[in-house]
Amino acid sequence: MFLTDLMLIKLGRWLRIMGIASESPAPDEIDDDVIIYKALKEGKILLTMDKGMAQNAASTGVKTILIPSKMIDVEDQLTYVIKEAGIPSSKLRNKVLCTECGSPIRDARREEVEGIVPEGILGTTDRFWKCSSCSHVYWDGSHWRNIQKTVAKVKACISESGA
Ligand SMILES: [Zn+2]
Structure with missing residues (x-):
């Protein structure tokens, strides 16, 4: 588009x-x-x-x-x-895509991300995701939350305008 x-x-x-x-x-x-x-x-x-x-x-x-x-x-x-x-905001995706390549992200098990995720992070969360295409790894932390926050903010701005 x-x-x-x-x-x-x-x-x-x-x-x-x-x-x-x-x-x-x-x-x-x-x-x-x-x-x-x-x-x-x-x-x-x-x-x-x-x-x-x-x-x-x-x-x-x-x-x-x-x-x-x-x-x-x-x-x-x-x-x-x-x-x-x-x-319209209904056309916007609910699921976030990989910020690196734009492919869908799937849930990942701890064993899959060991050695990729910083050591300190492994102890702080059980929620990990992996890109199905480029294998970029995400975890429940500030970077992930910032992505979600930006998406939510933009959606809110669009809904406000009545679209
Ligand atoms: Zn990717």
Whole structure:
């Protein structure tokens, strides 16, 4: 659904975490025109903070969401994009996806994560998760809670606006 420019790769990743299809260019795709053409060809909505790029895209017929340049917080960007695109909160995923690769995460047993999770953590929790694709490991700790918090916050902002 979305294609971000190079500046918004982090936003693209967070959109995927929330269950919204989005792609970002490879780090070496630095040519705006190539990115705009890709959005046009694939019928994607371009996400950018660059006014010039947004104008070029619009004149090519690409649907574009221009994110205000002072909006640097990814939570604000997420809320803004979801509202602008009119995505209802019911479309957002309840389950969090892997922040590294966007694949589903499954519950993991303690034995599976021993040696990966820091020693000190093993004693503090019994809740572990593992990415089904890249094997990235998560545990019930501050990083995990921050991910959940961001998702909950964005959802709350969207529900407030009545979408
Ligand atoms: Zn992963």
